Amino acid sequence: MMTVRTTCPYCGVGCGVKATPMAHGAIIEGDPDHMANRGRLCVKGAALGETLDLDGRLLAPAIRDEQGLREAGWDEALAKVASTFAAIVAEHGPDAVALYVSGQLLTEDYYVANKFMKGFIGSANIDTNSRLCMSSSVAGHKRAFGEDLVPGCYEDFELADLIVLVGSNAAWCHPTLFQRIAKARELRPHLRIVAIDPRRTATCESADLHLPIKPGTDVWLFNGLLAYLAHSGAVDSAFIDAHTNGLEAALEAAGECASIEFVARHCGIDPRLLVEFYELFAASDKVVTAFSQGVNQSTSGTDKVNAIINCHLVTGRIGKPGMGPFSLTGQPNAMGGREVGGLANMLAAHLELDQPAHRELVRTFWDAPRIAARPGLKAVEMFRAIEEGGIKAVWIMATNPVASLPDADQVRRALARCELVVVSDMSAATDTAAHAHVLLPALGWGEKDGTVTNSERCISRQRAFLDAPGQARADWWALCQVARRMGFHGFDYRDAHAIFGEHARLSAWRNDETGVPRAFRIDGLAGLSRAGYDGLAPIQWPVGAAGEGSARLFTDGRYAHADGKARFVATVPRAPANPADRAYPIVLNTGRLRDQWHTMTRTGKSPRLANHAPEPCVDLHPHDALLAGVREGELARVSSRWGAMVARVSHGGGIARGSAFIPIHWTGQNASDARVGAVVNPAVDPVSGEPEFKHTPVRIEPF
Ligand code: SF4
Incomplete structure (x- = not known):
């Protein structure tokens, strides 16, 4: 059997995988030649071969009519989607339809989805589950750097003297990167790790210093650090003068955080821990500050990102080996989606929807009849508009919003009243599929072909090594078929290579023909032959005309703002949107477990992965459990003002009094309805629209 080099479909590390198909499943190994993992795999990646059977797969299109769901041919299903979308657009306008897509899509799928909606339907009502994951980082990058840019690379973690992990349980959620950090610490014992997290996670256990701050207080902490650095003289004045704007306003916003006692009180930690962290940061030249969902999933998420970036700008620790702020993305292709404009407020090739010149540029390149005139609705807003009747048809791809969005019962109500x-999906029975009028079978990992981009801007190929099962087809193909049936031209791609070529040519054309330069460019990949695309080795963008990749950005001190300078952002600390109170006294935090991925449609098939945590648990401090009248091992009802679920009580350790943690993986398809999304509050960051998954007031009661 031939071994195929491909990329893991799970987290944003984007590990290279060697897959050798067998009669049942495949032999899976880490790819030693992939720059992201150099042969390493975590337990999820290593178990991929156990997840390739066809149990539960959706293998044929289906249409729901008065009698229920019945199998249909592709022709009938596609015609129904196209004719209904066309009729709704004709009667109610382009904003009456929407796409809700996913960081699980390949870049090529994402590109076609955006072209279809923004250029041909003429609406930007296309958003993605990446909104739930890293949209605060996108917004923070754009404010600081002028574009959504991750400055560094994984190698920086190995070169750093200090790694600060903020709101990131990397040991569980980005495991092979954490293995690289552990190895670097063996080789360079002076490397220090600081973990900032309300919970004492596996990552915190390995850290030299753990700051168990109160949930949502990160801006106080990093404003305090900015003030400390400024007052102690640990700043790079030459860098600030030459390459930045806005320090004065940022320092003014951080003013009250100049008091260690004030910050320690707000963050709920011992002032001595705070001073130890600040001193370590000031004294370490090579610092990487990596942040993940604990930062992003907050109503202050964008400010948290900028408060962190401010501390790197003030010390000039960016654009050089071993230093920089670093967004650890959650999903396998969250970055690729951003490259093609996968969010409701973006355009392809990192262009901006709110700039008329950018809109016209993309419209011209696509030879599109129209272009969305304004940003579309972000994920939470989109499902509200569906419930209110403003959006009448929605096409959901590769995600399960009835389980994963906050206030998930609202999403269920919205879909129940949506016209189409x-x-x-590749799975036949999901909480969202239960509401489908049309079900379309999608290819899964190992069957589909295209590219993904990981957290360090590395574009990697996902290659097919299995035959397409049943009638499953690529998502880009289904989109093109609907577009063609709606009379749109420019959707006659033969394969993923043709789509990637167009995506890369847009990057080249934008830079060379129109003079609209952006840091995102993959010009050097625009002329890839089919064989070149098939054999494409992992490469980090920007990719210049000669085809060379780039490990780091901003090495020349130039940023993407018009004046070439980075911006400090004045970040004013704000408490989470919904505080705990007497009725709902516990703050619920949600997140991933080590051995599961999203709603377990794939990882749930592996018995060894299931062993880690066989059922949904609510992790509580023993004191809170006592007050609630529940004991470890018993079932408890967890309710908020938005919904309720049942989970088994655990005392996993590391949880502070007044807090609870529930993993995100279980759904309404399990024996009991265990969708934690139904409990989570729908408050969002006012800049990014990212929901506050890390802070919902709940009540715990015996079940
Ligand atoms: Fe896959 Fe992430 Fe594990 Fe790598 S670290 S094998 S990308 S889940």
């Missing part, structure tokens, strides 16, 4: 719900 189209669901493209």
Whole structure:
């Protein structure tokens, strides 16, 4: 059997995988030649071969009519989608339809989805589950750097003297990167790790210093650090003068945080821990500050990102080996989606929807009849508009919002009253598929072909090594078929290579023909032959005309703002949107477990992965459990003002009094309805629209 080099479909580390198909499943190994993992795999990646059977797969299109769901041919299903979308657009306008897509899509799928909606339907009502994951980082990058840019690379973690992990349980959620950090610490014992997290996670256990701050207080902490650095003289004045703007306003916003006692009180930690962290940061030249969902999933998420970036700008620790702020993305292709404009407020090739010149540029390149005139609705807003009747048809691809969005019962109500719900998925029975009027079978990992981009801007190929099962087809193909049936031109791609070529040519054309330069460019990949695309080795963008990649950005001190300078952002600390109170006294935090991925449609098939945590648990401090009248091992009802679920009580350790933690993986398809999304509050960051998954007031009661 031939071994195929491909990329893991799970987290944003984007590990290279060697897959050798067998009669049942495949032999899976880490790819020693992939720059992201150099042969390493975590337990999820290593178990990929156990997840390739066809149990539970959606293998044929289906249409729901008065009698229920019935199998249909592709022709009938596609015609129904196209004719209904066309009729709704004709009667109610382009904003009456929407796409809700996913960081699980390949870049090529994402590109076609955006072209279809923004250029041909003429609406930007296309958003993605990446909104739930890293949209605060996108917004923070754009404010600081002028574009959504991750400055550094994984190698910086190995070169750093200090790694600060903020709101990131990297040991569980980005495991092979954490293995690289552990190895670097063996080789360079002076490397220090600081973990900032309300919970004492596996990552915190390995850290030299753990700051168990109160949930949502990161801006106080990093404003305090900015003030400390400024007052102690640990700043790079030459860098600030030459390459930045806005320090004065940022320092003014951080003013009250100049008091260690004030910050320690707000963050709920011992002032001595705070001073130890600040001194370590000031004294370490090579610092990487990596942040993940604990930062992003907050109503202050964008400010948290900028408060962190401010501390790197003030010390000039950016654009050089071993230093920089670093967004650890959650999903396998969250970055690729951003490259093609996968969010409702973005355009392809890192262009901006709110700039008329950018809109016209993309419209011209696509030879599109129109272009969305304004940003579309972000994920939470989109499902509200569906419930209110403003959006009448939605096409959901590769995601399960009835389980994963906050206030998930609202999403269920919205879909129940939507005129047309189209669901493209590889699984037949999901909480969202239960509401579908049309179900379209999608290819899964190992079957589909295209590219993904990981957290360090590395574009990697996902290659097919299995035959397409049943009638499953690529998502880009289904989109093109609907577009063509709606009379749109420019959707006759033969394969993923043709789509990637167009995506890369847009990057080249934008820079060379129109003079609209952006840091995102992959010009050097625009002329890839089919064989070149098939054999494409992992490469980090920007990719210049000669085809060379780039490990780091801003090495020349130039940023993407018009004046070439980075911006300090004045970040004023704000408490989470919904505080705990007497009725709902516990703050619920949600997140991933080590051995599961999203709603377990794939990882749930592996018995060894299931062993880690066989059922949904609510992790509580023993004191809070006592007050609630529940004991470890018993079932408890967890309720908020938005919904309720049942989970088994655990005392996993590391949880502070007044807090609870529930993993995100279980759904309404399990024996009991265990969707934690139904409990989570729908408050969002006012800049990024990212929901506050890390802070919902709840009540715990015996079940
Ligand atoms: Fe896959 Fe992430 Fe594990 Fe790598 S670290 S094998 S990308 S889940």
